Amino acid sequence: MLLRVRSKDGNFRWEFAPNADASELISKILETTQNADPASVRISNNPRATGQEVPLTSIAGRKLKDLGFNHGDLFFITYTSTSSEAPSQTTAPEPTFAPTAPVSASTSTVAPAQPWKTVQEDPVDTYWRGQDGKIPRGRDANFCRHGANAMCDHCMPLEPFDAKYHTDHSIKHLSFHAYLRKLSPKSSNVSIMPPPLTPLSFRVKTPCPNGGHAPWPGGICTACQPSAITLQPQPFRAVDHVEFATPALIDTFLQAWRTTGTQRFGFLLGRYAPYDEVPMGIKAVVEAIHEPPQSNELDGLSVDLPWSDEARIAALAKAAGGLAIVGTIFTDLTPDPEDRTKSLCKRHQGSFFFSSLEACFAAQLQLQHPIPTRSSPTGVFGSRLVTAVLCGTPEGGIDVAAYQVSEQACAMIEADMIEASVEPGTMRVKEGNERRYVPDVFYRYKNEYGLEVKQSAKPCFPVEYLLVNVTHGFPTIPSPLFSSNSFPVANRGGQDISSVLTTLHRLHAPDLHAGQMTAAQRQELLGYLSDWHLVAFIGESGVFSEHDLYTLADAVTSKDESKLDRLLGTDSWQTLMTIVRESAPAPRTNNPPPALGSGGFGDDVEIPPEILNESLAAAGANAGIKTCPHCTFENAAGATDCDVCGLPLD
Structure with a gap:
């Protein structure tokens, strides 16, 4: 409380x-x-x-x-x-x-x-707090009349929240730190100012601050009831861009739909980094997609959250280069009935972009993953969790669309005020009762005369009032943390320890020792082990201890060669190599098979005449075998009809 x-x-x-x-x-x-x-x-x-x-x-x-x-x-x-x-x-x-x-x-x-003074922020927040954040401008040839080392109003740097700059560059939302800079300028004494961000709450204050009546639902007054809500676009976004480290991530995720036609859901594992395309921007760099257990339905899929393996996956991702859950992704694809090679475009201006059910789901996940920040009196504010959708385009292709829901949406979900409706493009406002108080909710829109009108959001309103658009893309020169993406994905089937043992035997892994490998051998071994799905699967096998598993995750995501040598010296790796040796197939001889009439052990060994005659007779009998053209059964010499299907052999 x-x-x-x-x-x-x-x-x-x-x-x-x-x-x-x-x-x-x-x-x-x-x-x-x-x-x-x-x-x-x-x-x-x-x-x-x-x-x-x-x-x-x-x-x-x-x-x-x-x-x-x-x-x-x-x-x-x-x-x-x-x-x-x-x-x-x-x-x-x-x-x-x-x-x-x-x-x-x-x-x-x-x-x-004061939790906001001791909270451990993400490195990207620490980075931007130490930066000036101003937008540099060059000399204006029309208005600047000063020397090269001087500056005037026409060329001086702009603040990161400058409205004209954002309008000219079609930037719809302020970045998180640009918004903070607007609320608390860098020149202000933040040490004596209260944190500028206050988490929204639409719940009744219990007990009433005035204390003059019984707590809700026994009584309510203007001091404890939430104010009326006017839905409006959120001026900032917590994350500005989603960058997939390599296109292979999307291709692997889509492979399940291509082969089975069923939808898939996954968690985006990555990290946050500065994004220079917008002032003081932040991007989520996705390095892997982990798919939890899920079942397919006629109209989508079902996922039980939180799933039992969530804590292990989160700890393993942290060991693998400091990754964390930065978002979710799911498919919503349907083949075009007129051209099965194309995807049907279901999300567009005339229907919806993000359904009300998806918005409620995204809000619940965002509430579970708040941003640790020094700018809130509670030490947390908002969320950087994004939700990406793979859907069809008007041209019949497949594209990614990324969204967040606003702080108003999260607060309304937390107060149990809204729910999904049967119409995917609209959100339903719940009726108030003794368990929840629902204040008046309004939204603004322009009517057919171009006038702005304020209308009640009850019983429903468009989902677009709760959405925050997030851009997405791929790096120009991919440099993914994991160099491989070929191991079977978890919870799809196909993961087998025997394939791991076979591949490690082919790579001669038991014979490789720390400090004695060539550069080619080291690169080939790391190329196979550096796969998120393989690392997660080895963690389930029970061969590696928890400490050695984290050593493996760190070694395959690091450029430091000494970490690979440390991995090869762990007890868990030696245990795995012992299993590889014992499961290796028996060696094959390179000598040709012995000729007929030879003992196979030397020229001085001969086959007895009676055995040789029987072998020659059998070979002669087999020479007349007749194969049925209908069922391919091999019948004895001289047969006219097949012994299996009964049809003539000729």
Whole structure:
């Protein structure tokens, strides 16, 4: 639950479990104060009461839920600093709770009270925070009248959120850090400013901040009810571009649909990197696609999430070059009935681009993968998880379309306000009841007269109001993290340990030793092992320990040759090589088969005459074998009809 605190040092908020000890709250409050005397700290939930506050130390040792604390409560803190000569004149209000028994005043040391100051951000966020971010401009030949080393208003760099620049370059959304720079300019003192991003919430505040009535659904007022919602395009996007490291990723993913005609779903594994096509942009670089267990339906597919192997795959991806889940991808393809070589275009301006069911699914996944950021008081905000769709184009080809859903969409899903409708292009607003409060929802559009009209979104509204478009593409010079993509994909069938053993035997892997391989041998071995699907399959085989498996994932994705030598020295690799040796086929002799009449062991060994005569007689009898032209059965010499099908042999 979320608890809020207000003191002379500012406003603070923290998340706690309902069963958490009050000592955690005490420790966080003390960390926000300036040289406070712990014995003088008082707490209350009413800013207008006088002289009836409760000592903060008196609630230590009790659970928050036992004290009557609820999600969203606001408390007021007063204290006296140790450097002060007189007690604080600030009064504290009367609390609505009181301890029922004396408790210990001791406190425990816990995490810092301001999570946005200690959150571990993604490297791409760290990179952009250290950059100026301004858009450079060259000298304007028409207006610049200064020297080469001077600058004026016509050539000075632009801010990354400059509206005219985005309009001229057809950039629809601000990048995440350009939006942050617009809210908090780099010249401002961010150390004393509160974080600029506040996560949206459309839930009723329980209990009411005013505390004048029973909590929802017993009562509601303007202080605790959510405001009316006006749907509007999101001005920024958390990720600007999706880059697939190699076209082979899409080709392999499509192979299942090409061979079976069924749809597929997968998770995009990759990393985030700067994207220079937009000011302070961020792109998701996809290095692999992992397909979880799924079943095909008549109108799509079913995926059970979270799946049982999710934790193992996430840990393995992190070991393989620091990868993480950056999005999802699925197919929605139907062959054109008039030309089976083309795909039917179902997603277009006249139908829909992203269905309401897909938007709800994307919102739920985005809520599960927030961005750790220093720009939010909770330490997290939004999500960079993208959803890509492989669908047909008007020309009959296949293309990728990438989307995110807006923060409004995620907040409405979190508040259980919307649901998918039978019409894929529209989203349905749920009816309010005692379990959920649904405020008024509106959206704007231009009517047939070109006038902007505000209309109620109940009972439904277009899905496009919740979408954020994300561009996609491939690198000009591919340099994928995994050099191979040929091993069978998980959960499709076809994965077999015998094929791995056979290939490793063909590569003479048991005979390769660290520091003794040629460059060609090293390249050939890495070329086979550097396959995400192979690494994930070896992890399931049980041959590798967890530590050695991470060594394998690191070795096949690194350019450091010493990591391959380290892999060859692990116990798990030696165990695998032992299995390869034992499963190797028996060696074949290069000597030709012995001639008829020879013993096969030397010229001094002869076949007895009676055995030789029987062999010659059998060879003569076999010479007259007749093969049936109908069923290809070999009949004995002299037969006229086939012994199997009964038809004439001639």
